[in-house]
Amino acid sequence: METTRPPLLNPQHAPGTGGSAPVDLMAVVNVGLTLHDGAGRLVYVNSRFFSEHFPGIASDVPEIQTRQRRGDYWREFHEDFDDTPAYRQLIEDESAGPLPQPVTLRARSGRFYRIEEQGWQGGIASVWTDVSELVGRENALRTAQAELELLNTRLADLALTDALTGLPNRRRFQAALAEARGRVGEGVPDAVGVIDLDFFKAVNDRFGHDAGDAVLVEAAARMARTLRPGDLLARLGGEEFGVLFRSVSLAQGSEAAESLRRILGARPFMVGVAEVELTASIGLAWLSAARSPEDSLRQADMALFKAKDGGRDMIFWDHPGPAAGEAGGTPAAATVPAASVAADLLGDEGLDAARLQQKYQAQGDQHPRFDRAAWRRARAEGRTLDHYWNWVDYCIALAFA
Known part of the structure; x- marks a missing residue:
């Protein structure tokens, strides 16, 4: 059976208002106002505002004539507001009296309304303000802020990424070495390697730098596919790459480096219709708590020089390191x-x-x-x-x- 709802009171001269100038003024401004007396009876409502913004309320007022518990009162507006967390909190509120703080609700029309309440002559004065434009600007600012943060993240990532190969660059690699060095004191044996493509200058001299860049991209891709999970490959500059082997024994580090060396020489690189065979020399060193990451990288670089002096296309360890005595370990070259x-x-x-x-x-x-x-x-x-x-x-x- 359909409930008969009481009609809306005449807003300008509702009982108890006395037609005062402040109340009369509310009839012409774009702000909603409802007044309930101490008994919870509705004594004033700004019909101009509600007729424009909430036609359903203006023609058939929900049970807003009386007001006691907040939840019961605001539940009568379920046809006017979206089921948002803010509205659900209102309809679940069993307290009485004015709202302790302003609340912003989204109407089913898509507009937003800020409702603020305070005590009035023992009752409640409720002021409704259309804040759709303000919310729109706030949302636009949040979107712009999110886009700016994303852009800053991308810029930071670009600053740590090699533009040609997409690998981490030297700066990011050095930061990773510093982080890895901090784990050395916890007994984690990490190793650093420097990889150099043998006689790469001949590729640039013969085919040009564009062809050389294509070879570098392919070399980087081959090594990245071969890399163990958790290890880090970076381009340090030119034809030189750095690799961080995480938590490796001497044998594991040697095997991981050998996999990178083999994959580079496994098949020729295509430069147009020409085939170019390349090999790589690799120098390895342990990270140590007793020296800086830069010194460890220099040690690996010195091992690389010795690999080149030894004939290239080979791997050279700086020194046996902490895992030298492991059973089954690959003996490190005497250095x-x-x-x-x-x-x-x-x-x-x-x-x-x-x-x-x-x-x-x-x-x-x-x-x-x-x-x-x-x-x-x-x-x-x-x-x-x-x-x-x-x-x-x-x-x-x-x-x-």
């Missing part, structure tokens, strides 16, 4: 620490770099590090004196670091 190499170069004479270079100046085709036959091979492979002196300067820098 001399970089500091010792630098000390040997400097000797007891305290020579500076210029005098050291003069002391070891090659005579004819005799290289100070290779015998004559090895030096001829080095020249044929493009390992010139400039390359050698770069290595010497690097050792000197380590000694004075």
Whole structure:
């Protein structure tokens, strides 16, 4: 059986208002007002506002003539407001009296209304304001803020990503090394590797830098597919890549590095219709709590030099590290620490770099590090004196670091 609802009171001169000027003013402004007396009876409602914004209320007022418990009162507006968390909280409220704080509700028309209440002559004054434009601006600001945060995240990611290969760049790699070093004290044996594509300059010289870039992208993709879960591959610059092997034994680190070396030489790289065969040299070093991540990276770089000096297309460990005694471990190549190499170069004479270079100046085709036959091979492979002196300067820098 349909409930007969009482009609809306005449707003301008409702009982108890006395036709006062403030109340009369509410009839012409775009703000809604309802007044309930101490007994919960509706004594005033701004019909102009509610007729415009809530036609259903204006023509057939829900049980808003009396008001006691909040939940019972606001439940009568279920046809006017969307079932939002804010509205559900209202209809579940068993308290009485005015709302303790303003609430914003979304009407089924799509507009938003802020309702604020306070005590009035023992009853309740309820003020309704259309805040749709304000909510729209707030939503637009939130959307803009979210887009800005996303853009900042993307920019930060770009700052840590190599533009050519999509791999992490040197900055991100160094940050990962610093984080990994913090785990060393917890007994986690992480290792760092430096990978260099052998004679890559010949690819650029023969086919051009665009072709060289394509080869770098393919090399990066091959290694990324071969990488163990949790390990990190980065491009450090040029044809040089860095790899962080997480939680590895000596044998596991050697096997993981060997997988990367094999995948690069497994099949030729296609440059147009030409096939280019490439190999890689890899230097490895353990991360240590006793030295900085940069020093560990330099140790791996020195191991890379020794891999190249040993004939390239090979892996060289800086030193056995914490896992050297493990059963089944792959023996690390015998090495001399970089500091010792630098000390040997400097000797007891305290020579500076210029005098050291003069002391070891090659005579004819005799290289100070290779015998004559090895030096001829080095020249044929493009390992010139400039390359050698770069290595010497690097050792000197380590000694004075």
